[in-house]
Amino acid sequence: MTTLVEIGQQAQAAATELALLKTTDKNAALQTMATELIAEEAAILAANELDLTVAETNGVRPAMLDRLKLDHERLVGMANGLQQVMQLPDPIGQAISGWQTENGLQIENVRVPLGVIGMIYEARPNVTVDAAGLTLKSGNAVILRGGKEAIKTNLALAGALQTGLRKAGLTANAVQLIADTSHETAQQLMQLTDYVDVLIPRGSSKFINFVVHNATVPVIETGAGNxxxxxxxxxxxxxxxxxxxxxxxxxxxxxxxxxxxxxxxxxxxxxxxxxxxxxxxxxxxxxxxxxxxxxxxxxxxxxxxxxxxxxxxxxxxxxxxxxxxxxxxxxxxxxxxxxxxxxxxxxxxxxxxxxxxxxxxxxxxxxxxxTDGFEFGFGAEIGISTQKLHARGPMGLTALTSNQYHVYGNGQIRQ
Amino acid sequence: MTTLVEIGQQAQAAATELALLKTTDKNAALQTMATELIAEEAAILAANELDLTVAETNGVRPAMLDRLKLDHERLVGMANGLQQVMQLPDPIGQAISGWQTENGLQIENVRVPLGVIGMIYEARPNVTVDAAGLTLKSGNAVILRGGKEAIKTNLALAGALQTGLRKAGLTANAVQLIADTSHETAQQLMQLTDYVDVLIPRGSSKFINFVVHNATVPVIETGAGNxxxxxxxxxxxxxxxxxxxxxxxxxxxxxxxxxxxxxxxxxxxxxxxxxxxxxxxxxxxxxxxxxxxxxxxxxxxxxxxxxxxxxxxxxxxxxxxxxxxxxxxxxxxxxxxxxxxxxxxxxxxxxxxxxxxxxxxxxxxxxxxxTDGFEFGFGAEIGISTQKLHARGPMGLTALTSNQYHVYGNGQIRQ
Structure with missing residues (x-):
């Protein structure tokens, strides 16, 4: 089995490729990923059926079962979601600001990907597809750690997404799902500071609070809403x-x-x-x-x-x-x-x-x-940040970016 | 002695006041703080002399002693630094973006303070004054935790700054220094998630790494430069x-x-x-x-x-x-x-x-x-971020802000 460190290394390597992709290449991959989700419908729904059976046996409450359940319509909705992300403007390479200093240095502040994003979430399998689409479009690699209730569904979804990536000529390591849903892998992911740039937890406030208090990777708190x-x-x-x-x-x-x-x-x-x-x-x-x-x-x-x-x-x-x-x-x-x-x-x-x-x-x-990325007009949403650092409120594609200064000189030295 | 939780509560209460201040009020306080630094020169330099004597006895190396040492010129430099911050544009209340949705909601995204900023730093006492000036101008309260080598100097500086705040009619809790330089107070500050919005460590890469791995409060990594x-x-x-x-x-x-x-x-x-x-x-x-x-x-x-x-x-x-x-x-x-x-x-x-x-x-x-806030034209610098989240590169006043969405409606409900 691939260790978490290996997953981190693969994600980091993928991130360096993804950061340099043209928008058309990313959009082509989003399309093949969407196509593949529909092509593998039978396998995905069968896997979901197995998850539902286990969940029912374990007495999972109806509201949770409903979140877990996939059908043709929901799968088509996920595929459409990927196609909607294709329509969004690519944030990478956008100039945030730029100026010339007195000694003639040209400084440009440009949007770049964050790098490797870790998503930790509970039952909803749609997060698997949404997060893959948004992170890819913003040039990031993603490591997904979904809940054990949805593991078979998530593996089937991630498998289809990876096939889509490969068919578009991209590295499948752009989207990796951690197959081991033990408590330990979640803990390890939260500590993977050498490879993961940011962690976005999705779930109950108790769950998010747990992540905040146990992660050394920077966290964006999302979602709890009293x-x-x-x-x-x-x-x-x-x-x-x-x-x-x-x-x-x-x-x-x-x-x-x-x-x-x-x-x-x-x-x-x-x-x-x-x-x-x-x-x-x-x-x-x-x-x-x-x-x-x-x-x-x-x-x-x-x-x-x-x-x-x-x-x-x-x-x-x-x-x-x-x-x-x-x-x-x-x-x-x-x-x-x-x-x-x-x-x-x-x-x-x-x-x-x-x-x-x-x-x-x-x-x-x-x-x-x-309070919602779609209602705000962002076209998509990776979550709603309830913290003040980095991003606050509904997070669209730009919340998945950082910035980098490019400085162009012709021999300037500091006095 | 005031406990760290009390310091946190006082800082949070101060932050709610500071967030609402007019620019002229903040500038007036920066001026009285600068004046007070000069007025209390004798006491500050005497305190610094005591720190230096202890440091020399403990065999602190010359480069470190030089960083620790204050004299008339350096104190005037600190006071001038506060006056330079007065000249900088106030980032608070700046509109980042704004638009109207199809159903007529007016959405405005406005710059607001982060809230409470924790600074953890080593020997340099100038950080005490620089951080106080920049956090005040950006409407934040600051909790300072300097190193034990500079504690008497820092107490004298913080005392002068608090007197300056009071003379300007502001709460002295805008700038608090933790008097206890034990390892425990640093650890506690790193865990004070209920009261501290962000932690900015300044010092060696080893020190910053320690903070990153021990803090549950969000950290902005600064400064290590290979x-x-x-x-x-x-x-x-x-x-x-x-x-x-x-x-x-x-x-x-x-x-x-x-x-x-x-x-x-x-x-x-x-x-x-x-x-x-x-x-x-x-x-x-x-x-x-x-x-x-x-x-x-x-x-x-x-x-x-x-x-x-x-x-x-x-x-x-x-x-x-x-x-x-x-x-x-x-x-x-x-x-x-x-x-x-x-x-x-x-x-x-x-x-x-x-x-x-x-x-x-x-x-x-x-x-x-x-790579420096002054050279980049930011007019000041709270540090240089080497992480991708929130701020990257030289951090000026806007790096000490968050954003808030104000939405104005006339009865809109979601369909």
Whole structure:
């Protein structure tokens, strides 16, 4: 079996080739990879069937099974995703800036690939294909370490992608999947500083937190979303209701879904019954602080743990606050720095909220559900960064790049 | 004594204030900090004298003593440095990009501070003042952890800076120095993920490596520089000689100084005696591979360890290569991703070197000594990043910033 160090060395060697590829060569490979996914549909779906059987036997919960399951339509969706990446502008070689110094040196700051990207993720096999496409287009090699639930599916997918790479004349080491899903290989990948330039974990906040605390390879934190919507005393309450219905119920399992309602005490008595009625058809369980429970006696009292919890489910906790400052303080204390919104007609309240909230994306009068690479117009997304270093918010292709200074002289020496 | 968690909490609270400051307020504080450094000169120099006495007693080597030593001129230099930072454009609030989505959301991507920056450094007390000025101007709070050799000096400097902050009406917690220089506080700071957004280590490559492998807070690697100059077969050999004299001898102890000469075998017999003669007056010790030693029998044979070593001294190792590809392979294997140069008259060789070398800054026909924030025109520098994530190369004020998306809507919900 190939050791992790060997995988790292192969990835690094592949990265030096990929960095020099022309856009047309990368796009040709994306096309053969897409074609190969469809060509190997039978084998991929059979492998997926085996994973599903094991998962069912192990009592994996239905939501997880649904994420794991592939069918013809989903596979076509993955292949289409690769073709969409072909349409995106190639970030490599873009000039970020350039100038001439007084002594005549010409300095150019140019976008280059990061090199080798490690993806560690849980059950969703679509990450295998998405990550392969985005890393290839940005000139990077990728090492994939998916979860054990999806291992047969991931091996089949990665096999098809590697065949596609070979048919396009590229090295198959551009996309490598770690076949051994033991805890040890994940740990080793997190420590592979000699070969891996950045690690992008995808999964639950607990999982991402584990990676952050165990990796020596630089990590981009993604995804955990304990998102709040604050309904100000000067909010348009009908607008607030529509936005909350959308943010809470349109797709509650995703990271940009709303988890917490913070409401100004002056409008709580009017708004809370409104929103409880509006959410009732969606069977959203409401939990509240003492003030919220006083207004809605039928709801569950929230515990201290609730405020920091990302439910990813039809549950919403409600906090009543005396003013904007208390709302901001509460949100900055408990949020995961993902997406937060204020609903208000008040200009000053909007500005203060926008400036003081510590999150990747801050909204006035819109649903938190828009925090997404496609919605932002990036055409694709490798994840949503909730940290401040390197990239923050939805990450498109440029988040997978670094920069390099090229300096052209004619004999300059430093005085 | 204040615990490290308390320092972290104070820094985080300070950071939320600093993020909202106007440029004029930050500049006013930089001025009072500069004034206070000069006002407290007697106390600062007395503290420095105590550090020097201890260092001398402990047998610290002269080069280190020189870095540690302050005098009137150096203190004025530090104060002037703060005033220079006043002149730099404030990066906070700069719009990086902005657009409107099809459904009418206005998205603005704006530069914001990173938050809390941890600086871990060795003997040089000027880092205390430089880091305080740059982090304040970029709206960040800083936690400083200097080396034990400079602790009395650093305490005196930080005390003056805090007095300056207070006199300008700002929180003194914007700049905090950890008084306890034990190993434990450094370790704790590296793990303070709840409060510190990024760690910037400054010092030897061994020290920086230690931080990278022990920190869970994200690190920006700086400074290690095993820099090469490759003299191509089509080089202007006189130009090569002048550039190498400059890169090797102008200031050999710094990270952008040249450490290794790589030379094409076709010009080695002519060039190596030329460069040996040119470097002789500077007493540069030459070490060489077998081919170099055959041409210059008087020099020391290089060991395997030499190729990866940053001497920071009047030592240079020489490698003779058969072609450009061998030069690039050798450099990419042993370099620290800092600065590398090719000397050539050949267009294709320059282009290939520029594109294939894995380093922050790649030069054609110029000295590696230009890798520097001031030389690049950034007006200041917090360090030189040798990693690919977040920032690469000389880091000015914008390297101390993150971004935040502000999204303005009027009731948009996701379909």
């Amino acid at each position: 998102c709040h919507i604050y309904v100000d005393q000067n909010a348009d309450l009908s607008m607030a209701r529509e936005i909350i219905i959308n943010a809470k119920t349109q797709r509650p399992s995703v990271c940009n879904a709303m988890e917490k309602l913070v409401v100004h005490e002056k409008v709580a008595a009017e708004f809370l019954p409104m929103i409880a009625t509006a959410l009732a058809p969606y069977h959203v369980e409401l939990r509240g602080d003492a003030a919220a429970c006083a207004i809605l006696p039928e709801i569950v009292p929230a515990t201290a743990e609730d405020w920091g919890t990302e439910y990813d489910d039809y549950i919403m906790a409600i906090k009543v606050v005396p003013d904007l400052n208390a709302a901001i303080t509460h949100i900055n204390r408990y949020n995961t720095h993902h997406s937060e919104a204020i609903i208000t007609k008040d200009y000053a309240a909007s500005q203060e909220f926008q400036r003081r909230i510590n999150a990747a994306v801050v909204y006035t009068n819109a649903s938190t559900r828009f | 820099c090469h100059i490759y003299v191509d077969q089509n080089a202007d050999l006189s130009m090569a000689r002048e550039i190498i004299i400059n890169a090797k001898t102008q200031r050999p102890s710094v990270c952008n100084a040249m450490e290794k000469l790589v030379v094409h075998e076709k010009v080695a017999a002519e060039f190596l005696p030329m460069i040996a003669t040119a470097l002789a007056p500077y007493h540069v010790e030459l070490r060489g591979d077998a081919a170099a030693c055959a041409i210059l029998p008087e020099i020391v044979p290089a060991t395997a360890e030499d190729w990866g070593t940053e001497y920071d001294d009047y030592i240079m190792a020489i490698k003779v290569v058969p072609d450009l590809n061998a030069a690039i392979t050798h450099i990419n294997r042993y370099n620290t991703h800092h600065s590398e140069a090719i000397i050539t008259k050949d267009y294709a060789a320059s282009q290939e070197f520029q594109r294939r070398i894995n380093a922050a800054v790649v030069y054609t026909n110029a000295s590696t000594r230009f």
